[in-house]
């Protein structure tokens with residue numbers, strides 16, 4: 001029996017055996033390193049998991065089953081994404097007239113056609129009715145919403161003025177006609 005074993009236990013087999021053992025040891029050490037690093041990245045108690053990982057094979061399997069599902073970076077990213085979505089939502093408002101959701105640069109309410117914004121006469125950007133100057137091209141806003149309506153009426157005196165002058169001109173000729 002021992003003769004048979006010593007015959008089988010050739011130097012080649014010994015070498016192969018040590019290679020396998022060395023590989024297993026490397027794998028074991030690497031598994032511990034991986035568990036510690038992964039647990040650290042996932043923001044869990046990595047030192048606890050380091051102790052668990054010392055149990056060969058079972059430690060790694062236990063960690064794979066119980067580790068937190070998200071990396072810390074992913075979690076931060078998710079929070080950032082939520083914050084971004086909230087900011088995006090803040091860009092939307094409601095039509096003061098009908099409550100329909102409208103975007104910040106909408107000029108009209110698409111639902112009830114209520115005027116929401118003024119357009120800059122120079123660059124055609126949507127302007128808040130309270131602004132007195134266009135922030136895109138620095139053109140003074142002649143018509144913020146209330147002023148725009150007044151502005152539409154104010155040209156009437158200008159139009160009336162030439163009519164007066166026209167009326168004024170025929171007046172002397174009329175006088176001339178009388179004289």
Ligand SMILES: [Zn+2]
Pocket residue numbers: 095096097098099100109110111112113114
């Ligand atoms: Zn509306």
Ligand SMILES: [Zn+2]
Pocket residue numbers: 120121122123124125134135136137138139
């Ligand atoms: Zn402008």
